[in-house]
Amino acid sequence: MSDPVSALKNAAYNAGIAEISELGAVGMITLRGDLSAKVLQKAAVAAAGVNVPDQRQILTEGQGGMAWMSPDELLIMCAYEDANAKLADLQEKLAKTHALAVNVSDARAVFEVRGPDAREVMAKLAPVDLAPDQFTTGMFRRSRLAQVPTAFWMPQEDTFRLICFRSVAQYVFDVLCAAAQPGSEVEYF
Amino acid sequence: MLIVSCPCCGITAEETEFHAHGEAHITRHTVGSTDDQMETYLFMRKNPKGVHFERWRHQNGCGKWFHMARDTMTLEVFGTYSAQTYEPPEKLLAEIDAKRPGWRDTA
Incomplete structure (x- = not known):
């Protein structure tokens, strides 16, 4: 049997205000x-x-x-x-x-957004109230990330995991990297 | 911007998470109906300034269909209710009556 290959081969971005990584085959x-x-x-x-x-x-x-x-x-x-x-x-x-x-x-891709500003990165892209008292660990939210449907949750504080369709994995990765670019802290939360 | 509550999953979100699919409670005329009924079913839609009942879908969320009553002029959302019904719930109609007296005359 052929080896499973995830959508972006565990691509990662560590230069921004949050670490973005693709989590491989889940x-x-x-x-x-x-x-x-x-x-x-x-x-x-x-x-x-x-x-x-x-x-x-x-x-x-x-x-x-x-x-x-x-x-x-x-x-x-x-x-x-x-x-x-x-x-x-x-x-x-x-x-x-x-x-x-x-x-x-x-059919899916899974990403992780990690770091103290992870909430801000997600909040820039999803029309969801991500204030610390409104979105907590254990909640699971299906919404959109910029232009595509995603579902996400927080396995622990400062860490988001999100699921999207494999066909839009590159888009999701790019848009997450853009939202996490250096110097883009909003410091709202 | 509309703030919509999905009656299926309980999420309250803004309208870009949802998608509107036109007027609700349309009678689906089918085999055996007259040409006029068919025309009404296919093409004739209300375009009220005020209370309007619509079908919506939680497109980027739970994916379920539901109904919504809103005001096309003020964009006030009166309420949402199950898709599995032929008419709006009485309670919601009573609320709309209180907020927009006489709306039924122009609907």
Whole structure:
């Protein structure tokens, strides 16, 4: 089997007010269905290793995690090489349930924005209130970054992770670098 | 700029995260309807100065469709409600009645 290649081959930018890096291949499974169904919840928890997150929340544990995407959609994260096995397991458990599980690992790119000014970099690009008391760790927000849809969360203070479509990875990287260019601190937060 | 609350995921955001998809509560005339009904369904749209009901989608968010009542002149958003309905909820209509007396006469 060929080796997984991430969209930008772990490109990084460290010259600005925040460190931008592409995180390489991350396993991601989209799960759609009735989120209140016990069988779906059990299967999702088994695959992700964490509980089903509340509305607009994310729960992570090591490389695994689960994010609330919409009223009928969850995103399960795992190590890239585990995605197919977890998917097969999910599909077996959900064979008799109206649900859809798809491995979307290769359709996405994941970035990290790190540093004391990470909030400012993100706030320049997304129409989201990123004030420290409004957007906190554990929240998961689907929005847009400049012109493209993205979803992001804060695994810890001063660090954002964001997911976008692979086809716009270069755009997202470029726009993040532009927002993080040296001397561009706003010092709003 | 409109500030919109998505009834599906509960996020309140500005309008660029959403996308408008035209007038709401249109009757979809289909096989067996008259030419006039078909024309109305395809082409005839209200263009009120004031209260308007629209279909919107949380384009860059949860991706769900919903309905919104707003004022086309002041850009006030009266409220949003589920897409799975044929008409606006009574409670919302009552609120609009209070804010814009007589709007039904011109709607």
